[in-house]
Amino acid sequence: MQLQNIEVMRAHRTNVSQRTTAENPSPARPIHIYLLRYSGKVQILKVAASALKDNLFLDSQRFISDDVSKNVRKERAELRKSHIKGIRERVDVEFAFIPWSVPAQILFKEKNCSKLKSFKLPDE
Numbered sequence: 001m002q003l004q005n006i007e008v009m010r011a012h013r014t015n016v017s018q019r020t021t022a023e024n025p026s027p028a029r030p031i032h033i034y035l036l037r038y039s040g041k042v043q044i045l046k047v048a049a050s051a052l053k054d055n056l057f058l059d060s061q062r063f064i065s066d067d068v069s070k071n072v073r074k075e076r077a078e079l080r081k082s083h084i085k086g087i088r089e090r091v092d093v094e095f096a097f098i099p100w101s102v103p104a105q106i107l108f109k110e111k112n113c114s115k116l117k118s119f120k121l122p123d124e
Contacts, residue, residue: 003047007036032067045100068102075104075121087119 011033035041079098087096087108096108106119 003043006040006043009034009036072102072104078121079104079106079119083119083121 011031014030014032035044076098084096084098084106087093087106092110092112094109094111096106098104098106103120107116108119109116
């Protein structure tokens with residue numbers, strides 16, 4: 001993937017409790033990698049987004065994602081399900097996306113503004 005200067009603190013496979021079957025003799029086990037610097041994580045996620053998209057390996061997709069809490073994943077899903085379409089459909093918005101950042105938010109750019117604005121779920 002053409003990565004440079006990535007320093008790994010440690011890496012290990014995750015223990016997955018799946019049964020071995022005739023069709024699936026050795027189930028896939030995720031690999032957790034702990035990096036020394038945040039910039040390494042950003043570099044990997046950026047390159048992986050383009051390199052792995054629609055790239056099948058042994059009839060299955062490979063995924064790279066940031067490791068965030070269930071709460072953040074839930075908030076991102078809620079933003080994707082209920083809010084991003086409405087923001088993208090606004091006449092004054094050029095584009096909108098959900099970045100890989102914490103806290104979960106939608107970043108969008110209005111036509112008459114040079115800076116990105118953000119939308120977060122209201123506190124409950």
